[in-house]
Amino acid sequence: MEDALLLALQLLGATIRVATPLVLAAFAGMYCERAGVVDIGLEGKMLAGAFFSAAVASATLNPWLGLLAGIAAGVALAMVHGFACITHNGNQVVSGMAINILVAGLAPTLAYAWFKQGGQTPLLPNQARIPAVELPGVEALSGIPVLGPVYRELFNGNNILIWVTLVLVIATHWVLYRSRFGLRLRAVGENPAAVDTAGLSVATLRYQALLVTGVLTGMAGSYLSTGHGAGFVRDMTAGKGYLALAALIFGKWRPGPTLFACLLFAFTDAVQVRLQGVVLPGIGVIPVQFIQMLPYVLTVLLLAGFVGKAIAPKASGIPYVKER
Amino acid sequence: MLLSGSGKGQPGAVPGWVGYALLPVLNLVAAFVLSGLVILVIGENPVDVLSLLVSEALGYPEAIGYTLYYTTDYIFTGLAVAIAFHCGLFNIGGEGQAYLGGLGAGLVALALTGWPWPVVAVLAVLASALFGAAWAFIPAWLQAKRGSHIVITTIMFNFIAASIMTWLLVDVLIRPGSQSPETREFDPGVWLPSMDRALGWFGIAIPASPLNLSFLWALACCLLFHIFLRRTRWGYELRTVGRNERAAVYAGISPARNIVIAMLISGALAGFVGVNEILGVQHRVILNFTGGVGFVGIAVALMGRNHPVGIILAALLFGVLAQGGGQLSFEYPTINRELVMVIQGLVILFAGAMENLFKPQVEALFRRRGTAAAETGRS
Numbered sequence: 001m002e003d004a005l006l007l008a009l010q011l012l013g014a015t016i017r018v019a020t021p022l023v024l025a026a027f028a029g030m031y032c033e034r035a036g037v038v039d040i041g042l043e044g045k046m047l048a049g050a051f052f053s054a055a056v057a058s059a060t061l062n063p064w065l066g067l068l069a070g071i072a073a074g075v076a077l078a079m080v081h082g083f084a085c086i087t088h089n090g091n092q093v094v095s096g097m098a099i100n101i102l103v104a105g106l107a108p109t110l111a112y113a114w115f116k117q118g119g120q121t122p123l124l125p126n127q128a129r130i131p132a133v134e135l136p137g138v139e140a141l142s143g144i145p146v147l148g149p150v151y152r153e154l155f156n157g158n159n160i161l162i163w164v165t166l167v168l169v170i171a172t173h174w175v176l177y178r179s180r181f182g183l184r185l186r187a188v189g190e191n192p193a194a195v196d197t198a199g200l201s202v203a204t205l206r207y208q209a210l211l212v213t214g215v216l217t218g219m220a221g222s223y224l225s226t227g228h229g230a231g232f233v234r235d236m237t238a239g240k241g242y243l244a245l246a247a248l249i250f251g252k253w254r255p256g257p258t259l260f261a262c263l264l265f266a267f268t269d270a271v272q273v274r275l276q277g278v279v280l281p282g283i284g285v286i287p288v289q290f291i292q293m294l295p296y297v298l299t300v301l302l303l304a305g306f307v308g309k310a311i312a313p314k315a316s317g318i319p320y321v322k323e324r
Numbered sequence: 325m326l327l328s329g330s331g332k333g334q335p336g337a338v339p340g341w342v343g344y345a346l347l348p349v350l351n352l353v354a355a356f357v358l359s360g361l362v363i364l365v366i367g368e369n370p371v372d373v374l375s376l377l378v379s380e381a382l383g384y385p386e387a388i389g390y391t392l393y394y395t396t397d398y399i400f401t402g403l404a405v406a407i408a409f410h411c412g413l414f415n416i417g418g419e420g421q422a423y424l425g426g427l428g429a430g431l432v433a434l435a436l437t438g439w440p441w442p443v444v445a446v447l448a449v450l451a452s453a454l455f456g457a458a459w460a461f462i463p464a465w466l467q468a469k470r471g472s473h474i475v476i477t478t479i480m481f482n483f484i485a486a487s488i489m490t491w492l493l494v495d496v497l498i499r500p501g502s503q504s505p506e507t508r509e510f511d512p513g514v515w516l517p518s519m520d521r522a523l524g525w526f527g528i529a530i531p532a533s534p535l536n537l538s539f540l541w542a543l544a545c546c547l548l549f550h551i552f553l554r555r556t557r558w559g560y561e562l563r564t565v566g567r568n569e570r571a572a573v574y575a576g577i578s579p580a581r582n583i584v585i586a587m588l589i590s591g592a593l594a595g596f597v598g599v600n601e602i603l604g605v606q607h608r609v610i611l612n613f614t615g616g617v618g619f620v621g622i623a624v625a626l627m628g629r630n631h632p633v634g635i636i637l638a639a640l641l642f643g644v645l646a647q648g649g650g651q652l653s654f655e656y657p658t659i660n661r662e663l664v665m666v667i668q669g670l671v672i673l674f675a676g677a678m679e680n681l682f683k684p685q686v687e688a689l690f691r692r693r694g695t696a697a698a699e700t701g702r703s
Contacts, residue, residue, distance in 0.1 A: 089680065093475055098677055101616070101619060105667075105668070105669055106362065106662075106669070108662040289488065290487070296481075303466065303472035
């Protein structure tokens with residue numbers, strides 16, 4: 001009983017740690033897609049955030065400067081995306097792809113030239129990593145049967161960015177549905193012409209949305225390389241940006257369901273690690289690859305309308321051109 | 325809308341070559357200037373590096389062979405993206421379709437040990453087309469019948485293809501007793517002859533390179549692509565759906581049917597990458613042999629303006645980048661292969677997403693010159 005509880009808690013703990021960058025990236029996508037800008041470039045922005053955080057953290061031994069650098073990298077790329085798609089009415093999918101390919105090349109190229117360790121940054125010492133929060137009272141509560149282990153495994157020792165992400169999730173819900181900015185953001189994604197008629201700048205609103213996207217993807221990258229991991233390795237995002245996009249669709253562009261989708265994807269990942277090589281009764285060993293592709297299959301099924309229809313913001317992907 | 329502002333906009337005052345030649349070249353120059361900056365940042369001389377890149381790709385016969393071998397892949401994926409574009413679809417799934425196409429070609433080659441290579445080649449072409457098209461069919465059908473966004477479904481199918489292929493190569497097709505996840509090598513008799521061997525039959529000697537007969541098939545595909553799109557009823561219907569779906573419906577053309585047809589052709593074209601890579605070069609099915617060709621195909625189609633001639637030229641450009649860039653790492657210790665991806669990304673960004681970057685200025689320039697010439701002519 002005690003063991004089963006501990007196993008479950010460890011699984012949940014792993015889920016939270018894996019889910020954090022996914023949640024950050026998916027919520028980053030939520031801001032810009034709700035404003036009508038499709039961003040396939042989440043992956044690239046995360047990777048850039050991861051590299052520049054690790055590079056700066058390793059040079060200055062200050063994780064906070066690293067975090068800032070990661071955010072700056074995310075924002076810079078988001079602005080490039082905006083410049084191409086909002087200012088020049090470029091194709092949003094092409095721009096996102098270009099950013100992904102560019103960063104997939106740029107990060108290892110710079111790492112190779114600056115650190116000379118085969119395309120990665122040096123292993124970060126502990127003081128250069130974003131710290132975990134040790135909560136008080138772990139010892140005091142450890143005697144209590146259920147509460148003690150839950151407190152120890154799920155709440156204690158989480159990275160600061162995990163808590164920040166939790167706050168951001170709640171804040172996003174409030175911003176989207178309760179604030180004036182959120183109302184305008186949703187309006188500009190559904191009917192930009194109406195927003196324009198109301199005297200608001202469509203371009204400014206979309207740039208603001210992309211700014212948030214940049215900040216969140218930068219943080220996601222930072223978490224990967226300086227919070228969860230200890231240094232940048234090539235391809236360290238490993239498709240998480242696309243998975244976040246899938247979670248966003250799975251969550252139908254709404255904060256609560258998107259969070260749930262991220263947790264679900266992260267949970268399959270955590271289970272997958274445990275399931276490797278385990279023989280299931282009646283089925284035998286499920287190849288890892290089939291568990292790994294579960295989120296993608298789920299997303300396709302959802303898009304096909306078999307799990308409920310996902311309706312994107314109406315104006316997403318369409319450049320807004322003012323009639324003259 | 326871009327014409328407004330100059331006041332006396334004369335439609336047609338801007339010559340056509342500005343759109344399909346001058347602007348792409350300007351975008352390309354911008355991309356290379358930025359690439360030069362990146363090279364400067366990592367501490368090398370951009371002019372030296374870029375000129376070495378060009379000479380390593382085009383400077384001697386062997387290098388040209390390698391460049392054309394990369395070009396072959398990019399022609400296939402460029403055509404694949406272009407045919408979908410003509411139907412108004414965005415096929416990002418070239419990567420997965422090429423991967424599956426390679427499986428098709430590989431299975432044929434594994435099964436037909438001892439058969440004459442021309443038969444195997446024809447069957448492998450068919451199999452790779454079939455596998456690639458099959459992989460494109462599900463996203464196409466979902467788009468046509470259920471409105472599932474094809475960009476997302478094809479991305480997802482890339483990941484699913486990668487997982488399935490890993491499983492097949494690790495657990496099913498792996499050569500018994502081998503540690504690395506790949507099939508056994510094909511019988512040399514069924515290999516697609518390399519260009520140096522084929523030309524050797526006619527007494528022409530060229531240096532050995534991975535360039536093989538699939539290059540000719542790529543060129544043939546360009547011709548077939550053009551004939552299909554411009555000279556047949558199916559091509560006309562497909563383009564009509566791409567231009568205006570509602571008009572197509574009024575004309576009695578079924579968008580759903582054409583979406584599926586366009587994606588099947590697209591998947592088949594992407595699948596041919598497998599013939600070049602698996603049957604022509606690797607001679608076994610290996611992991612990740614596609615290495616991003618599906619994504620480069622998007623850039624090739626965009627730069628080539630979805631026209632076969634443009635696609636050949638753009639594919640050549642990316643072939644030069646792939647070959648020349650790969651060689652740079654031997655000369656410069658600070659540079660590795662990934663620099664190619666930086667240049668590729670910048671070219672896609674400028675030639676694809678920011679294609680209108682210089683348009684207003686250039687058009688205004690031409691219009692000013694046009695009106696000035698007209699006024700001097702009148703006086």
